[in-house]
Amino acid sequence: MSWDKARTFKWLLLSVAVTVAGTFVLWWFFGGVAFFGFLFLPFVPILFGGGGRDEAVQMQACPECGFESLDPEDRYCPRDGALLR
Numbered sequence: 494m495s496w497d498k499a500r501t502f503k504w505l506l507l508s509v510a511v512t513v514a515g516t517f518v519l520w521w522f523f524g525g526v527a528f529f530g531f532l533f534l535p536f537v538p539i540l541f542g543g544g545g546r547d548e549a550v551q552m553q554a555c556p557e558c559g560f561e562s563l564d565p566e567d568r569y570c571p572r573d574g575a576l577l578r
């Protein structure tokens with residue numbers, strides 16, 4: 494009788510331990526996913542929109558000296574004043 498009780502108690506402890514461990518693993522896993530999701534969320538537009546943004550930016554180059562600018566505000570070469578193309 495006492496042996497059965499001890500075995501039942503052992504199984505109860507084991508099931509509780511498995512439940513706690515499973516809960517912890519799930520919490521850790523989804524907590525990790527959420528953590529990394531928040532960590533990498535600001536970079537997602539850069540990663541997925543980088544190619545399109547590069548195409549949208551017009552590279553301008555000076556025909557005189559080869560100076561290149563990605564800034565659309567730059568219309569003239571700062572070196573020789575030639576119109577950028």
Ligand SMILES: [Zn+2]
Nearest residue numbers: 555558570573
């Ligand atoms: Zn130039």
